[in-house]
Amino acid sequence: MERWIEEIDQYNATPGNGTTRQYLTDVEWEARMYLRGEMERIGLVVEMDCMGNLIGTLPGTEPELAPVWTGSHFDTVLHGGRFDGVAGVVAGMEALKLIADSGAAHRRNLACVAYAAEEPARFGIGCIGSRAMAGALSVQDLKTTRALDGPSLYDELRARELAADDIESCRKKPGDVFCAVELHIEQNSVLETSGVRLGVVKAICAALNFTVTVTGTAAHAGGMPMESRRDAFAAVSEMSLALERMTRENRMSEYCTGTIGFLQIEPNASNIIPGRVNFTVDIRDCDAASKNQLCDKVREEFAEIAARRGVALEMRLQNNDAPVSSHPALRTLLANCCEQRGISHCELISGPFHDSLFVGRFAPIGMLFVPSRDGLSHCPQEWTDCADMKVGAEVLADALLHAANLESLDQDGTDNHILSPMV
Ligand SMILES: [Zn+2]
Incomplete structure (x- = not known):
């Protein structure tokens, strides 16, 4: 061998x-x-x-x-x-x-x-x-x-x-x-x-993958006051921590993971508020029912974060293997x-x-x-x-x-x- x-x-x-x-x-x-x-x-x-x-x-x-x-x-x-x-x-x-x-x-x-x-x-x-x-x-x-x-x-x-x-x-x-x-x-x-x-x-475990786009408003990093912003990256940051929490707290299955492994910020400049972020979500679980339930919760919570922050959310399911x-x-x-x-x-x-x-x-x-x-x-x-x-x-x-x-x-x-x- x-x-x-x-x-x-x-x-x-x-x-x-x-x-x-x-x-x-x-x-x-x-x-x-x-x-x-x-x-x-x-x-x-x-x-x-x-x-x-x-x-x-x-x-x-x-x-x-x-x-x-x-x-x-x-x-x-x-x-x-x-x-x-x-x-x-x-x-x-x-x-x-x-x-x-x-x-x-x-x-x-x-x-x-x-x-x-x-x-x-x-x-x-x-x-x-x-x-x-x-x-x-x-x-x-x-x-x-x-x-x-x-x-x-x-x-x-x-x-x-x-x-x-x-x-x-x-x-x-x-x-x-x-x-x-x-x-x-x-x-x-x-x-x-x-x-x-x-x-x-x-x-x-099998993966469930989303590609996600969050759209806010790009604007001057100095000009736009904090309370008026629709910062796509700040919303995604909150989504990332929410995914981590939901995955860690999921007691329905013996093993599950949630990962945001790809993230692309537009326009990606130090003095511009991010107007759009494309990212991926990878959820894996050894139990199909648990995975689908976690996926529903993720959708709900991402939608709540997006609504509260005034950004648009688009989630596209790429695959969901059993x-x-x-x-x-x-x-x-x-x-x-x-x-x-x-x-x-x-x-x-x-x-x-x-x-x-x-x-x-x-x-x-x-x-x-x-x-x-x-x-x-x-x-x-x-x-x-x-x-x-x-x-x-x-x-x-x-x-x-x-x-x-x-x-x-x-x-x-x-x-x-x-x-x-x-x-
Ligand atoms: Zn292998």
Whole structure:
């Protein structure tokens, strides 16, 4: 895995300044071909779908049964690290290699999926590969989604000879995949601080995004007295603190966040009262009802602040993806696999989203987190120790092998049944 991580990191548009590997750029395409070769080298049968997702299969004894999936993404943010995504791809490959080398029988096919474009870095939307699998992208979406550097997603796919018009061909229906378990770096420091080796994810938060415009009146910073102003930035400042308070005080869910990460002031001059501010609101929650309720409260309170300050408010909802919970049987399976190897583990909520968010729309999902040093990710300092990767891949292999011999995830609903494979 260490070698794979180092070699994939050579496919990097910004060597010396973090790792940049964006969807359908040359380095990303070369990384795909490298991964395909490595998957084949360890004995997997590899297919590439119309979005460039790679699916490397280790055939089971009953290949007609729905397969068990693992895997993660291999693209990165701008100037990111070498583990986010790639860790789950190489751990998936390693797990399948461990299973193949052990000669253990498995009824279901096992597949390691290298998902295309989980990061929204180039096209503005995340999880493009898994989103298409979930049927949440149309040909029209491909045509209207443009890269920050110009071309449409549709044109870029066709330039790589991917059948963009045939997007339905990569779609998965419920039942097509038995279950999917993704390993990913934690991107937080809960594991490191608590000294726990592996995290079993309970739920993955999903984002709700607004773009907001507040319009007041630009005027002379000295000429206009305080009581007569319609200062757009002062109103937004109040909105920002209100968002922080509402998010912190929300007791309805176990984990939620609210962030204003982009802000543009017009005219942005030291001696002019801001006349207009454009900003974004990012609300994430592991519970859909809580997220929608928080969103309603944010709308109400922003409207109240705007009315009181005499500024105009326009809020446009960009997207509202549904959070997903991992399947309880997979959580139990992962915890049991940790126990059997004497590996400490705990349950976690994932604040960032992952491909499993969309895979969860057509298959039961589970996720395993390995520690991130200092909780850092999306930066060149991103690091996960090899020893943790090894433990993660071994637990993943155990879980995949068990799942591949199960008749059903629910069975009779008792936990101890999960580790009694049907043979
Ligand atoms: Zn990731």
